[in-house]
Amino acid sequence: MKKAFLLEKMSIHVRDVPKPRLEPNHVLVKVHACSICGTDLHSYRYGENEIMKRVPRNFPMSSFYGAINSQGGGHQIAGEIVELGADVTQWKISDRVAGVGRSGFAEYCSMKRIYPLPNELSYEAGSFIEPLGVAVAAVRRSGIRLGDFAVVLGAGPIGHLTLQCAKAAGGTVYVTEVSEKRIKLAGMFADEVINPREVDPVKRVEELMGGVAPNVIFECAGRDATIKQLIDMAGKYWTPYGQHMRGVIVSLFEKPWVYDLFDNNAIIAKSMELIGSPIYYPYEHPKDELRIAIDLMKTGKINITPLITAKIPLEDIDLDFKTLLKDEKLYVVIQP
């Protein structure tokens, strides 16, 4: 079967390899769609997983993310079961499934954490449940309530999904983004999209909020500039109803923050709550965020159709990582 490997930085090659050997509790999935994650892009850019080197060992499921080198890569996977491990009883051949695994940039892949993919949802949609699970978890951790105001800093894949989830939770959501294509997509769902290259996002949010702080700010860009904006946007004022402003850090950062960018006493002075949101619950359970993600798509509360900006055959994967690094597309789905 064909499978993509990152052999050196900025270069993915497709090779012929034997189909994976099945562990007793795994199933073999014929991959119909595997979407490219930001962590895959980081591995591609640096030739190794710089971000994962910087996260603590116990970061949930860290071995899945951006692990293109040795194992192949791609963890946002949807497909059809073609073989069952010896101990598998709850699945049958030709079941449509989606989930999180390793080595999805391949024709076949051995998987354990899978969920039934409803007939209403395409395989491409199925390849979104993992990143959507990240956004669902971030929005639930934020504690956002009906009528709250939120800002999402950065409308890349995770930022965009966070925007849609915060809207579904009943918030008014302002977004900051610089890329034209992402601004357009975010504009379909956000209450306002602010381009920091044209207007000062901190001032604009202050105007929109009429002098009070937003309830929640999600950091989804992974840059020093957006961390500074998060701290600055927390405002000189209380949020409506006197709650603390909550900052939810969703991004993993390539480099440590440059602390002297912002007043390091501001977090105390502004009485902020900072929350880190490390993906979704790391193990499958009956109500975990990946199931919630499937339901949100199935019921139309989250619309991912406009986000799938390209469907690419496995052979073109290298080309596509290159265009993705230029931010020209939001979500690319590989179809082996």
Ligand SMILES: [Zn+2]
């Ligand atoms: Zn991912």
